[in-house]
Amino acid sequence: MLNQPAIVRDDDLEILLNELYIRHGYDFSNYAKSSLKRRVNRLMAIDRHPSFAELIYHFRNDDDYFKRVVEGFTVNVTDMFRDPHTFNIIRNDIMPVLATHPVIRIWHAGCATGEEVYTMAILLEEARLLERSLLYATDLNPSAIETVRKGIYPLSQMKQYSENYILAGGRKDFSSYYKAMYGWAKFDDRLKSRMILATHNLVSDRSFNEFQLILCRNVLIYFNKVLQDRVLQLFDDSLEKLGYLVLGSKESIRYSAIATKYKQLNKEKIWRKEQ
């Protein structure tokens, strides 16, 4: 099981991070170390490496294994309508504002396996806005992006998602959005018809468009202050005036350089760009 005691030491982690950067160009140096250590421990448990030396040996000698390490570093746990209250606010307060734009551009930054992108597609469809929306969904991890493309999620999650959907103000039968088959739920193709999927690294890649709404939930918690500031600047560069930024329930822009340009919606984790 995954309950093995910690094996990775601080200097082991440094070795791995250095080699990932020097040999492959992935810079994890400004990620929170406590979470990264857990990711490496988890990878060693799953791949049955008895020691860190074993992992680094595979990493150095198998060109494909580095991809697995990168994928193992990213946390891909996400839900549909996670924090239903937030999506209720988006449904009631933000959708009417988005509706005033001829083309609606939304960016899900660090979308993982895409549950929130489908969440947003459902909200847009119910507001009759999906047709003129573009949902950009990006993540560092190519296999996560592949999952978004498929739109197939475990059926066992649907009860929870359905409850969340109703708490978020949904009035339809949630199961009308997917077809159940062999323990999986395949979401309707029309939901992904307006999605644009790509790998994008928040650490090193630049802004690529202007958006009215950016969602980046539970990604900043994995970054240190330096990287958080850089990423928030990237979002600021990518957000239209009066656009919205939505973060995770424990995240904030409060101590960042962009904070003065934004106004928080009550106590929600939603900020509106005012300048």
Add this chain to the structure above:
Amino acid sequence: MAQGAVTSRLVVIGGSAGSLEILLNIISEMSPGTGTAYVVIIHRRNDSDSLLTKLMRTRTTLAVREVEDKEPLMPGTVYIAPPDYHLLLENERAFSLDTSEKVHYSRPSIDVTFESVANVFGPKAIAVLLSGANADGALGMELIKRAGGTTIAQDPSTAEVSFMPQQAINRNAADHVVEGGKIGHAITELLSH
């Protein structure tokens, strides 16, 4: 408390089913000014957000905070793991949050935080495992004990649900097995040394 104050000891308390009342009693017995920070991980439903924080504030003069991203760690404060996040210590001065896979069907998981406390605070940690119907926390107790910290399991015969503290005892991970009503006193004693 001034920014950057040093936390000399860390008391970390984990509990699940049947642990709330005993937890509130323990916190109410903690006195300020010992240079100690308190960290609480309780399994609960995700929707009860700030309720536990409010409840705890009625029982103690210590500051009570539900942890936010990169929250600084200060003595004289009770920190509560937020629902649906694992709570980690980034170092002796700051927390970090993590939404990765559940452990023992739980997020926050007691094992995850205990392991992190063992790494960062080692011998300066005191861990307490209370009532619960889950195996979460037993491994964490072992890791804290191995790192030189002190561990207390609630006496299972005094726990509403005996399973969780019993798991730690079976693992030989409990330095002390203490009746529920006397755990606050036991912590105070340990902190006075």
